[in-house]
Amino acid sequence: xxxxxxxxxxxxxxxxxxxxxxxxxxxxxxxxxxxxxxxxxxxxxxxxxxxxxxxxxxxxxxxxxxxx
Numbered sequence: 001x002x003x004x005x006x007x008x009x010x011x012x013x014x015x016x017x018x019x020x021x022x023x024x025x026x027x028x029x030x031x032x033x034x035x036x037x038x039x040x041x042x043x044x045x046x047x048x049x050x051x052x053x054x055x056x057x058x059x060x061x062x063x064x065x066x067x068x
Contacts (some may be wrong), residue, residue: 004054011050016042 019025019042030036 007054008047008050011053012043012046015049016046019046 026038026042030038032039
């Protein structure tokens with residue numbers, strides 16, 4: 001379980017950095033110096049995306065080759 005937490009943190013960090021670097025997703029720092037609602041929403045989205053990707057990869061690993 002600890003490994004999965006580490007994986008989620010690492011993947012979420014990478015996803016979040018990509019979102020923050022994209023001007024279409026994150027056009028400017030909020031008035032709360034990066035701690036505003038948009039930033040919190042992006043952090044939550046990155047965590048949810050990371051958990052979803054890890055779950056999908058784990059399910060894919062359990063599918064026998066040639067199936068699915």
